[in-house]
Amino acid sequence: MSSRRRSARDRARRELGQNFLVDRGVVRHLVDLLEPAPLPVVELGAGSGAITRELLHSGREVTAVELDPHWASSLRATFPEVRVIRCDMLDFRFPATGHAVIGNLPFGITTSMTRRLLTERTWSEAVLLVQWDVARKRAEGGSQLNAQWAPWYEFQSCGRIPARSFRPMPTVDGGILKVRRRSRPLVPLGEQRRYQRFVEAVFTGRGRGLTEIVRNVTGCSLRNLPALPRDLPAEDWARLYAEIT
Template sequence: MPSSSRRAFGGRHELGQNFLVDRHVVARIAALVPPGPVLELGAGDGALTRQLAVRAGDVTAVELDPGRAAGLRRALGRRVRVVQADMLRFRFDAAVPNVVSNVPFGITTPVLRHLLAQGAWTTAVLLLQWEVARKRAAVGGTTLLTASWWPWYEFGLAGRVPASAFRPRPGVDGGILVIRRRQEPLVPPAERVAYQRLLREAFRGDRLLPAIRRAVPAPHRWLAAQGLDEWARPRELTAEMWAALYEAASPRRRNR
């Protein structure tokens, strides 16, 4: 493909796209996807797509590059529904419970935000940069993005993928992140905007106490009840603690 066409459709260098070439890693990722229909975002040259196509269940592969999308159609025929589209604008089908993606490193955060805002899937298996996967799984402390979605999703780290598994070879290893939608949300979905507003305020500073003084009655007592002290940082809270903080900070709930 000419370099000008590759730039137009966000090629590997522009998006940080690195294709999987290690068959063992491909099989490992596919094995983490539960049975049933699956949506693959950013199918690329089809390493994962081919592995998914041998399973029972419908496979939909989304690929932005029209040349690669056409190649997948030729190679896989009717076994896979190939859609030439931008994964950041693709609307999910409620009948597809599973999502998998070797996410281009350059658009990791936009992809995650788009994915988490969709209401139609149950499990997502994502290949990200190793450090990004660790952060999203709250290894060593949580981040604003993860905590913002914790009441509705569980984030787990499913292993490390060496840089040698990709072509072109990136400068960092990959990590497999598994996201599962909670069967019982910790916060009602209808209150997501209010919850995330509280989270943004809480993460403004290094310590939690100054951010919650106005929101929570007796904040020292609340911290002590959670096993935290006045020096606690937002990154130290668990999903359950964030839900409890929202509960304590909601006037409507306090006055019921």
Template sequence: MSTRRNSARDRARRELGQNFLIDRSVARHLVDLLDPSPLPVVELGAGRGALTRELVHAGRTVTAVELDRHWSDELRDSCPRVSVIRCDMLDFRFPTAPYAVVGNLPFGITTAMTRRLLGERSWSEAMLLVQWDVARKRASGGSLLNAQWAPWYEFRLHGRVSARSFRPVPAVDGGILKVQRRPHPLMPLGDLRRYQRFVEAVFTGRGRGLAETVRNVTGCRIRNLPALPRDLTAEAWTHLYAETTCPKTRERFGRP
């Protein structure tokens, strides 16, 4: 009977994409990477509570988000000072007051959850445990998602985490990704939607090289561009957006 219950629970965990962090040194390191601050923390995917306990030990006020009923009940019992919310992290209603984010994100929803976070307005920093390749890609820039959000956020890699640090053991290593809101954005937030449409159009546009693609998309001739969109820095994207102010661009992307 016990074996059947455990097997059913194990299947449920796999369906939820749960890979629990079991290495206390990794949990401690991740929490130590947070900026010293009295801000409360929203923890995404609390699971067995490895990060939760380190956050509490560090004196943080924690709201733990966990979908699995078994582990949310365990957390309420073992961490009475923590506010435990049982729900899908993609459906969680984030606070309007300032806070920080910590999360061991299920590998299957990493990109969706990252996009959801980037669209929220009140958090200052996010320490995310994700797949190694995703963490490395985000920190190095060059992707559509990075380019669309780089004027408002910085992405930094803070180390690789062995797959053996999780249970069940995943097929790939993890990586610690820190996302920090820029204190001085590279462009006004009011330009967000227009800028993101512009970036997507350049990334998906046709042309032999970036200069031709930009000309095809905007009607503007811009010199001294690198070969590909992925080669542009956050500052270069901002400058390119500002330069393409010809009539065709204003009409397409809604610039005033």
């Protein structure tokens, strides 16, 4: 292949947001973070197949989602036992039966893909390689997204991955975010929309401090609340919701 064709392909892959994981130790760590139960796995952004190969070595049934036609074709040729779906991961139709999710998410769509995943109801755990700051912030809580989804999911940061572990090398480090679906939700699923509207109203409400905001939004006067919405631990949002409903 000429250098001109190779550089054109490299530019196209960068436009797709592809930073391939080349550190085998990190690949093994990602797969090891999945629970040992042999659930089928959906791999998002399979790329060159580094994680795919490790998943197969662990004895799992794999569906690989990849947008790039070159890598989708390569995956089919290299791993005939893998079901390869060529599509944008944001448009992928997740299985209707139980499964796990793993993926090296393009940094540019991390938030939108995370939101999409959280609306799906059939996966039990997700191990996601994202920007380090995103993994850290999701694990620490304090955001509206965390508060809105904490009754149904637990977020855990599982390590920082240096930029040198990727090719091409991104400008920021990666981080591993593990998301688990709670076996016992803190808020009934049937109240999800009402609960999430409540959280949004508080995060965007007016007032000098959380106590005043809650009073303005709900008419309830509560004590012993932290200073601001971001200071309320994610799990405590469910308790606050229960007090005002």
